[in-house]
Amino acid sequence: MGNMDARSIARSLSELERRVVRHVDSKKPVSEIARAAGVSEVEAMRGLQYLSNKGVVVLTKEEKIVTTHTGKGKAYLEKPLPERRILDALKSGALSMDEIQNIVTPEELSGVLGLLKKYGLVRFENGKLHITEKGRNFVFPWEHKYDSPGELDEESYRILNRRGLVTRERLTTWFAEPTEMWAEVVNHLQDGLIDRITPELLRSGEWRKGDFRAYDVVSPVPKRYYGKPQPYYEFLRRVRERLYALGFQEEEPGEIVIPMFWNSDALFMPQDHPASDIHDIYFVSAPKTHADIPPEWAQLMEKVKEVHERAWGYKWSREKSSRLVLRSHATALSAFLLAQKPKIPGKYFTISRVFRPDEFDYKHLLEFNQLDGVVLSEDISFRDLLGILRDFAKEFAGTDRVRFKAGYFPFTEPSVELFVKHPEKGWIEIGGAGMFREELLEPFGIDVPVIAWGLGIGRFAMMELGIQDIREFYSKKLGYLRTAKRIWRV
Numbered sequence: 001m002g003n004m005d006a007r008s009i010a011r012s013l014s015e016l017e018r019r020v021v022r023h024v025d026s027k028k029p030v031s032e033i034a035r036a037a038g039v040s041e042v043e044a045m046r047g048l049q050y051l052s053n054k055g056v057v058v059l060t061k062e063e064k065i066v067t068t069h070t071g072k073g074k075a076y077l078e079k080p081l082p083e084r085r086i087l088d089a090l091k092s093g094a095l096s097m098d099e100i101q102n103i104v105t106p107e108e109l110s111g112v113l114g115l116l117k118k119y120g121l122v123r124f125e126n127g128k129l130h131i132t133e134k135g136r137n138f139v140f141p142w143e144h145k146y147d148s149p150g151e152l153d154e155e156s157y158r159i160l161n162r163r164g165l166v167t168r169e170r171l172t173t174w175f176a177e178p179t180e181m182w183a184e185v186v187n188h189l190q191d192g193l194i195d196r197i198t199p200e201l202l203r204s205g206e207w208r209k210g211d212f213r214a215y216d217v218v219s220p221v222p223k224r225y226y227g228k229p230q231p232y233y234e235f236l237r238r239v240r241e242r243l244y245a246l247g248f249q250e251e252e253p254g255e256i257v258i259p260m261f262w263n264s265d266a267l268f269m270p271q272d273h274p275a276s277d278i279h280d281i282y283f284v285s286a287p288k289t290h291a292d293i294p295p296e297w298a299q300l301m302e303k304v305k306e307v308h309e310r311a312w313g314y315k316w317s318r319e320k321s322s323r324l325v326l327r328s329h330a331t332a333l334s335a336f337l338l339a340q341k342p343k344i345p346g347k348y349f350t351i352s353r354v355f356r357p358d359e360f361d362y363k364h365l366l367e368f369n370q371l372d373g374v375v376l377s378e379d380i381s382f383r384d385l386l387g388i389l390r391d392f393a394k395e396f397a398g399t400d401r402v403r404f405k406a407g408y409f410p411f412t413e414p415s416v417e418l419f420v421k422h423p424e425k426g427w428i429e430i431g432g433a434g435m436f437r438e439e440l441l442e443p444f445g446i447d448v449p450v451i452a453w454g455l456g457i458g459r460f461a462m463m464e465l466g467i468q469d470i471r472e473f474y475s476k477k478l479g480y481l482r483t484a485k486r487i488w489r490v
Contacts, residue, residue, distance in 0.1 A: 006184035009054055011193070011214040016047040018189055024048075024057050024182060030174040048176050049222065056185050057176045066171045067149040067157060073165030077147060082108035083116060083140060090122065090131035100129060111163045231484040232473035235461045236351055236369065239396055243349050248373065251350040254333045257284055259291040261321040263328055265304050266335040267411040268440040270312040271320045280357040284324040291322045300339060303443035311439050326355035330372035331411070331454045338444040342376060345448075349373035351457060365470060371457040374436070378448045382414055382435055385451040389418050389433060392455070397463035407432050411440050412452060420459075424468050431455035 013021065016039065023036040034044035051057045069077065080088070082104040089095060089103050100109060116122045121135030142156035149157075149166050160166045194201070195213040229237070240250065263281070265271070283289070293301070305316040327333075330352040337348055355367045375388075386404060393402045401421030409415045412434025419427045433453035441450060458470050465485050467473075472480060 006181055007188045008214060009056065009181070010185045010188035011190065012054075013185075013189070014047070014050070014195060014213070016043060017050055018191070020044050020047040021051055021056060021182070022186060022189070024051075024176050024178050027060070027175045027177050030176060033176060045174065048174075051176075053221065055179055056182050057178055059174060059176055061172050061174050063170055063172050065168050067152060067166055067168050069149055070164055070167050073149075073160070076165065081112075081140075081143065081146065083112040084143065086112065086116065086129075087121060087131060087135055087138070090129065091136060094125070094128040094130045096128050115159070225482045228486065230481070231465055231486075232458075232461055234486075235464060236457065239371070239457065239460075240351065242395055243373075246347075248347045248349045251333050251337050251348050251372075253350065253352055254327070254336060256327055256353065256355075257324055258327050258332060259293075259321060260323045260325055261291075261293075261297070261301065261304070262335055263325050263332045265308065265316075265321050266300075266339070266440075266443070267331060268307070268311075268437055269410045270308060270314060271317055272314070281328045282326040282355050282357060284326065289324055290319065291324055293318075293322055300443055307439050307442055327352070328356050329354050329454055330370040331452065334372055334374050334452055335440075337374065338441070338446060338450075344446075345375075345377035345379075347373070347375045365458070368470075369457050370431070371455045371460075372453065374450055374452045376446065376448055376450045380449045380451050382416075382451070385433055385435070385453070386416070388451070389416075389453065392460070393418070393420050393430070396457070396460040399463055403427060407434070409434060411437055413437050418453075418455065420463060422463060422468075428459055428462075429456075430459050 019037045019039060020033055023033045030044055030048060031041050033048070034041040037044060039047075048057055048059060052059045079085075085103050086100065086109075089100075095103075104112075116135070119134075119138065119140075121132055121138055123130050123132055140156075142152055142160060145151045145156070146160075149160075152160070152166070157166060157168075161168075190211065193211055193213040194207065197207060201207040228234075243250075260271075301318070301321065305318075308314070308316045330350050333350050333352055334348070342348060350372050351369055352372065353367055354370050358366060371392075375384075389404070390400075390402050393399055397420055399420050403419040403421075405417045405419065407415040407417040409432055412432075415432060415434035417432050418430045420430055422428050431454050433451070433455075436450040436452050441447070458473060461473065462468070462470055475481065
């Protein structure tokens with residue numbers, strides 16, 4: 001760079017940069033630069049990073065593995081190791097275990113007694129510990145090097161490390177070296193540059209006479225990461241807002257542990273029948289296995305029983321219906337909603353946590369959120385349902401690559417499965433939907449068409465957030481959380 005460039009850079013340096021740049025020398029450790037400049041090592045590193053971005057210095061680092069004492073190990077820099085204290089005490093005569101514990105703590109004894117026996121330095125006889133001839137003059141290989149742990153041989157390190165006395169850690173040392181421009185920049189340094197306007201400067205008028213620091217708005221600066229909502233939960237919040245805007249009302253979240261009555265029976269899913277095996281279920285074993293059925297459910301349960309026995313042709317069991325399970329699909333909440341006499345016409349949704357034993361992979365979790373909903377109306381049709389599902393894919397996943405496939409669910413007829421095209425994973429299933437069967441609606445006294453859906457909202461989020469593994473939604477990795485895509489469209 002030419003002379004003007006160096007002068008411009010010199011005028012743009014902050015006070016911290018001006019302090020540290022003067023002390024840069026050929027591959028000088030940052031710690032030494034910090035001491036010479038009278039700043040902390042952290043401040044010196046920050047100033048040198050700015051100088052590096054401006055091409056004034058080059059930062060390099062060297063890493064090495066060093067052996068150091070642990071906090072526990074440092075205590076033995078002031079007193080002999082327990083193995084030495086025991087051997088020295090035994091030279092005066094055999095000792096009982098109670099007497100030994102006056103010399104070392106129980107913890108110290110448990111760590112070295114086996115070692116002393118392994119080396120053949122002590123023996124037990126008549127309930128006492130005796131020193132052997134070998135033990136009288138024996139010196140452990142680590143004793144003379146304990147003060148300098150870096151000189152320990154590998155076997156000594158292994159023994160002391162197992163006892164929690166020494167450890168190894170990676171030590172990083174940063175160095176700063178001047179570039180060709182450095183000398184020119186230092187030659188053009190000016191002290192007394194004004195880099196901020198203060199009330200005193202304004203009142204005194206000194207700012208009119210001063211020389212101002214030039215601000216560099218071109219050089220790159222370190223990235224700053226600011227707080228922001230967790231990406232997945234921000235996505236769910238915006239989905240809720242969009243559904244509110246479309247006129248949907250949110251259902252009550254309900255309980256996680258529910259009886260099979262709401263999870264299956266009220267949805268026209270038969271007990272002990274292949275039609276009920278659309279997915280696996282977690283059964284609750286404690287603190288109790290069955291629900292206490294409140295009186296207000298009795299009439300509805302009788303109606304459900306009657307429909308099951310008439311339509312499925314089996315003996316319905318109240319005991320099985322009261323069996324407690326973890327909610328396996330959010331459609332159970334839709335069944336509970338129907339029992340509350342919802343408004344007709346009406347549009348309802350829920351985003352609720354459900355639990356299923358499943359394969360744990362990029363698109364399956366053992367617990368996940370499900371977007372479930374129903375629309376009750378005299379005018380609603382299956383064609384309307386397909387349109388709603390297509391709109392959901394566009395609104396919540398940003399895609400119009402949609403496929404429908406005929407499906408089977410005990411509680412809907414006709415039924416459909418929704419698929420969307422993931423840019424990396426191909427076609428992935430989002431969930432199922434359909435028209436609630438008359439047999440399901442009959443016990444609730446509902447005589448208008450009802451469309452319903454249960455969708456894996458997490459798979460929509462995979463599309464919108466541009467990720468390939470659904471497990472990343474619950475990641476604790478700062479790198480992902482800092483750089484995750486923000487949601488604006490939903």
